[in-house]
Amino acid sequence: MAKSKHYYIRKSHRYLGLLLGIQFLFWTIGGLYFSWSNMDDVHGDFQKKAEPLLSGNLQLVSPSVALDNIRKIHQADSFAAVQLIQILGKPVYQVKGRHMVHEHEGHTNRAAYTTYLADATTGQLRPALSREEAIAVASSRFNGTPAVKSVEYLTSTHSHHEYRESPLPAYAVTFEHPSATTVYVATDLGTVQKFRNNKWRAFDFLWMLHTMDYQGRDNFGNLLLRAFSILGLITVVSGFLLWGISTSLFKKRKKIAKRALV
Structure with missing residues (x-):
C-alpha cells in the first residue's frame, strides 16, 4: 500500500x-x-573611570621632534597618525609609522605599521609599557580600588579568546571583583583597549x-x-x-x- x-x-x-x-x-x-x-553592563561601562584630561598649561615640543627621533632610530619611511595621549598623567605622542618589509624572492614587498611612543615634553622615544606601568594604567581606569588578582602577558590570542583581533602585545590585568573584570592594556599603544567581565563572556558565548x-x-x-x-x-x-x-x-x-x- x-x-x-x-x-x-x-x-x-x-x-x-x-x-x-x-x-x-x-x-x-x-x-x-x-x-x-x-x-552598558555587558560592555563594563559602569566599571570604566573617565580618562583624566591633560592640563592646558603643558609645555609640549612639536611632534616633528618626535618624528625626527623616530627616523634616526627606526626605518619608518612615512607616518599614518600622530596622537597626543596621556600615560599615568604624563603627555605622550603616540605615532603610527610605516615601513616596507622585503619579502623573499618572488613576493612583493608589503607595508608594515609600528606604533612608537615619545615623551611629548622632550620628543624622546620611550619604551613600551612595562608590567608595572600596565597594572597602574589598568587600575587608574577601573572604577573603584579592587585588588589585582592576576596579570598575564599576551603575545598571541586564538579565535575564541575574549581579546581576539585586538592589538598585541598586551597585559591582561584581572581584578578581585564580583564581575571578574579583566582590563587589557596594549603595551605598544600605551592605552587600555578592552574591558571584559562575566556578563560580556556570557553574551559572547550565546552570540x-x-x-x-x-x-x-x-x-x-x-x-x-x-x-x-x-x-x-x-x-x-x-x-x-x-x-x-x-x-x-x-x-x-x-x-x-x-x-x-x-
Whole structure:
C-alpha cells in the first residue's frame, strides 16, 4: 500500500523538528539574554573611570621632534597618525609609522605599521609599557580600588579568546571583583583597549551559539547558519502543510461518518 503525502510530510516535520529543536532553543535563550541585558553592563561601562584630561598649561615640543627621533632610530619611511595621549598623567605622542618589509624572492614587498611612543615634553622615544606601568594604567581606569588578582602577558590570542583581533602585545590585568573584570592594556599603544567581565563572556558565548560561527563567532554568513535557516523554513512550511492536510482529512472523515449514520 502506497504511503500518503501526509505520512511523508509528518515524518519530515518530526525529524526536522528534532534536528533543529536544540538550535531553536539556543536562538531563543540567546535572544532572551540579548533583549533583557543592559548593554552598558555587558560592555563594563559602569566599571570604566573617565580618562583624566591633560592640563592646558603643558609645555609640549612639536611632534616633528618626535618624528625626527623616530627616523634616526627606526626605518619608518612615512607616518599614518600622530596622537597626543596621556600615560599615568604624563603627555605622550603616540605615532603610527610605516615601513616596507622585503619579502623573499618572488613576493612583493608589503607595508608594515609600528606604533612608537615619545615623551611629548622632550620628543624622546620611550619604551613600551612595562608590567608595572600596565597594572597602574589598568587600575587608574577601573572604577573603584579592587585588588589585582592576576596579570598575564599576551603575545598571541586564538579565535575564541575574549581579546581576539585586538592589538598585541598586551597585559591582561584581572581584578578581585564580583564581575571578574579583566582590563587589557596594549603595551605598544600605551592605552587600555578592552574591558571584559562575566556578563560580556556570557553574551559572547550565546552570540556564538546564535550566529553558529564556531570559528570566529562573528561571521553571519557561514554555511552552517545558512543551512539551518533554510531547514528551519522547511520545518515551518511542512508544519503548515501538515496542519492543512490533517484538517482536510479530518473534514473528510467527519463527512464519511455522517453519511454512515444516515
